[in-house]
Amino acid sequence: MNILDWASAYGFPLSVTALKAIDIPALVLWGEASHPAVQRANVLLAESMRHTASAEISGAGHFMIATHPEPISRLIAQHVHGAEALAEASCPA
Helix, strand or coil: CHHHHHHHHCCCCCCHHHHHCCCCCEEEEEECCCCHHHHHHHHHHHHHCCCEEEEEECCCCCCHHHHCHHHHHHHHHHHHHHHHHHHHHHCCC
């Protein structure tokens, strides 16, 4: 099924302008052992979005949520707490 996922991506043009228009906090992760093309794509994605936290997971590959659940869950929790704090700060009391 992974090949079908990749094939569908070619018909989805994604511009930097479109990415910069996304106005929500995002977390972009990639594995240190992931394919170089995937690493580069994720770096570019993180650099192109406005409210993005990003990180490389040391020693991780494609299935990092299964092989590295602790660092990933920690980063997700930090991201969610930060996004909640940002939302609370931007809402008038």
